[in-house]
Amino acid sequence: MSLLDKVREAGVIGAGGAGFPTYVKLSSKAEYILLNAAECEPLLRVDQQLMLMFPNEIIRGFKEAGNLVGAKKGIIGIKGKHKEVIAKLNERIEALCLSDFIEVKELLDIYPAGDEQVLVYELTGRVVPEAGIPINVGCVVVNVETALNIYYASIDKPVTEKYITIAGDVPERLTVKVPIGTPIIDVLKLSGIDNFDDYSVIDGGPMMGAVLNNIDGYITKKNKGFVILKKNHPLIRRKSTNIEQAKRVNKASCEQCRMCTDMCPRYLLGHNVQPHKMMRALNYSLTDIEDVKIAQLCCQCNLCELFSCPAGLYPKSANLYFKDKLLQENIKYKPVNNEFSPRKSREYRLTPSKRLIARLGLHSFDKMAPVKEVDLMPELVHIATRQHVGAAAIPIVSIGEHVSIGQKIGNIPDGSLGASIHASISGTVEEVGKDFIVIRRD
Ligand code: SF4
Ligand code: SF4
Numbered sequence: 001m002s003l004l005d006k007v008r009e010a011g012v013i014g015a016g017g018a019g020f021p022t023y024v025k026l027s028s029k030a031e032y033i034l035l036n037a038a039e040c041e042p043l044l045r046v047d048q049q050l051m052l053m054f055p056n057e058i059i060r061g062f063k064e065a066g067n068l069v070g071a072k073k074g075i076i077g078i079k080g081k082h083k084e085v086i087a088k089l090n091e092r093i094e095a096l097c098l099s100d101f102i103e104v105k106e107l108l109d110i111y112p113a114g115d116e117q118v119l120v121y122e123l124t125g126r127v128v129p130e131a132g133i134p135i136n137v138g139c140v141v142v143n144v145e146t147a148l149n150i151y152y153a154s155i156d157k158p159v160t161e162k163y164i165t166i167a168g169d170v171p172e173r174l175t176v177k178v179p180i181g182t183p184i185i186d187v188l189k190l191s192g193i194d195n196f197d198d199y200s201v202i203d204g205g206p207m208m209g210a211v212l213n214n215i216d217g218y219i220t221k222k223n224k225g226f227v228i229l230k231k232n233h234p235l236i237r238r239k240s241t242n243i244e245q246a247k248r249v250n251k252a253s254c255e256q257c258r259m260c261t262d263m264c265p266r267y268l269l270g271h272n273v274q275p276h277k278m279m280r281a282l283n284y285s286l287t288d289i290e291d292v293k294i295a296q297l298c299c300q301c302n303l304c305e306l307f308s309c310p311a312g313l314y315p316k317s318a319n320l321y322f323k324d325k326l327l328q329e330n331i332k333y334k335p336v337n338n339e340f341s342p343r344k345s346r347e348y349r350l351t352p353s354k355r356l357i358a359r360l361g362l363h364s365f366d367k368m369a370p371v372k373e374v375d376l377m378p379e380l381v382h383i384a385t386r387q388h389v390g391a392a393a394i395p396i397v398s399i400g401e402h403v404s405i406g407q408k409i410g411n412i413p414d415g416s417l418g419a420s421i422h423a424s425i426s427g428t429v430e431e432v433g434k435d436f437i438v439i440r441r442d
Helices: 003-009 047-053 055-069 083-095 116-124 144-154 184-191 234-239 243-253 275-283 289-297 303-308 315-328 353-359
Strands: 032-037 073-079 102-107 139-143 161-168 174-179 199-203 225-230 380-384 408-411 427-432 436-441
Touching (some): 003 055, 003 144, 032 047, 032 055, 047 055, 047 083, 055 102, 073 083, 174 184, 225 234, 243 275, 275 289, 408 436
Parallel strands (some): 032 139
Antiparallel strands (some): 161 174, 380 436
């Protein structure tokens, strides 16, 4: 079986959040393969620790990915502050005789250093065009845990586990490896909190993660971390604001100062993202569709809403409002140019992570979350058939069937984009539904 087929069979998807099937990404041809090791979401601590624990495997997986896309160079983008990790990577790259191919480049400690388009620019000097993706400028980007999973796929080990950071206002901050399909509540309780009545949980990082409406879900391949905060923490209050509330507040107070636009990371790369214009359009009910199409260029990094706006308004939500409207009407932004260059002011307008963390009210929780071996043995796992971009996997097991850990239990539908799924524990299939396959432990 070719490596690309192995990656497909192993159910590898982008572990950085979006969940795009990796075999599709690696089917392209590119000049550069880039490793996104920025881990720029505050408080999350998965990738930096994986690189210390599995440097050989990650480097090998990254090199394999580079071979698949025919890259002439691989660049690892990691924040310069991670000195120990950088030293370890450089040492292993040399020991594996890969110095001619792989280079480690240090990134500034800014947010969002891990935005794919920011990363591509910082590592190659190329700007991805508006509404484009890295391959448009000859780059393919993979995340650290994805590179590790590519390596595991090469030795026929499918994706059955996930590394997760549990952080926030909790007695114990830690990073753990858990079987996919584990109840989220079991993972959250590892923080030392048993009763979550007074807490809210952000699924993912504090910037882009959403507040969970209920904590009764199950771990998927896309989970990266949970940030647990008291219900009355200002960040929870802001993130819980719905679009109607945001619209009301926006209308009352926007002074059109442009800070949201001037600090927007995509605007600074030269794109025409201008959230202050979306605020104006929303507040004055301006309806010219041409003027609001630029809302589609927003990557929802949330910087404008959680950092840049001096009045504490919701410019990202204004963008989102128009994004949704355009989607409903099937209208797409078409770039006029194909070549973009960063704005001259960019270097003075980057957002330091430390200031961002302070602004979010998370300074006292910005601590290590060390990897800890835990004995999490869920009695039942609920493995979602759709944990990725594309079609849900089609179950290939029946109720009552015994399955072993790593056994494939769902296939990609013919001719569709998708990812296969595997048993994360050995046991008996108890339920086979459209959305989940449930396995009871032996
Ligand atoms: S949303 Fe905030 S930052 Fe943007 S123009 Fe209005 S007041 Fe200024
Ligand atoms: S969320 Fe705001 S800062 Fe981020 S890309 Fe969108 S408009 Fe720009």
